[in-house]
Amino acid sequence: MHSHELVQQLDIIAADQLGAHLxxxxxxxxxxxxxxVFSVTDDASDTAEFSARYGFGLEDCANTIVVxxxxxxxxxxxxxxxxxxxxxxxxxxxxxxxxxxxLSFAKKEAAVEHSGMEFGGITAFGLPAxxxxxxxxxxxERSQIVMGAGVRAAKLLLAPEALRQWPRCEIASLxxxxx
Numbered sequence: 001m002h003s004h005e006l007v008q009q010l011d012i013i014a015a016d017q018l019g020a021h022l023x024x025x026x027x028x029x030x031x032x033x034x035x036x037v038f039s040v041t042d043d044a045s046d047t048a049e050f051s052a053r054y055g056f057g058l059e060d061c062a063n064t065i066v067v068x069x070x071x072x073x074x075x076x077x078x079x080x081x082x083x084x085x086x087x088x089x090x091x092x093x094x095x096x097x098x099x100x101x102x103l104s105f106a107k108k109e110a111a112v113e114h115s116g117m118e119f120g121g122i123t124a125f126g127l128p129a130x131x132x133x134x135x136x137x138x139x140x141e142r143s144q145i146v147m148g149a150g151v152r153a154a155k156l157l158l159a160p161e162a163l164r165q166w167p168r169c170e171i172a173s174l175x176x177x178x179x
Contacts, residue, residue: 010038010054013154023116026126026150031166036157037149045120045152047084054146058084062135062145064122066111069100077106077114081124081147081163082136086175097134097172116150123148123156124169135163136174 018027018037030037044053047061061084069076078098082088095103112119115127124133124147139145140160147156163169 010036010157011040013037013039021149021151021154023126023150025116026123029125030156031158031162034158034162037154038157039153040155042152050146050155051084056146060142060145061085062139062142062147064124064148066106066115066122067094067098068104068106068110069095069098070102071098071100076130076132077110077128078132078134079122079124079127080134080136080174081139081169082175083138083142083145086136086138086178088136088174089176093172093174094134097170097174098132117148118151121148121150121152121154123150124163124166125156126150132170133168134170134172134174135160137171138173138175140164140171 013021040050044050047058047063051058051061062081063084065080065088067078067080069078080088080094088094090103108119111122115122127133142160144157144159149156164171
């Protein structure tokens with residue numbers, strides 16, 4: 001199946017309807033062009049189910065993971081965008097990129113509270129201004145990716161170039177080699 005055939009099967013949300021579907025702070029930060037927003041059923045929101053139902057490979061699904069880390073005695077949050085097919089090198093590359101002394105995955109409740117988004121739908125767009133946002137280099141090699149949209153009932157389809165052009169994104173190699 002070609003990507004244009006996939007897009008025709010998606011339940012696309014019109015630009016003027018985004019406010020009714022997505023958190024306002026996500027809509028505000030979405031790139032003005034190059035992002036398609038579409039609806040998904042809640043039971044197909046998690047990466048594996050989504051991939052199976054909508055025909056996107058795990059290597060085209062980019063997850064946004066929230067981490068909590070300690071640096072210079074203070075606690076911070078950051079978001080890491082990586083492909084569903086790869087594993088983050090949390091204690092190596094990620095820790096180094098953040099300059100973190102200690103690092104852990106954020107608790108579900110904290111990730112939801114601080115991002116203002118639904119767990120399972122957290123996206124890089126609309127996160128607090130003091131968070132660093134890292135995109136794994138492997139994401140940039142895909143022609144298009146699917147990301148969360150702030151809620152479980154929607155996803156974003158975009159070219160990784162939209163992330164590269166977004167000033168908040170830092171690109172770094174953060175994942176382990178494929179097993």
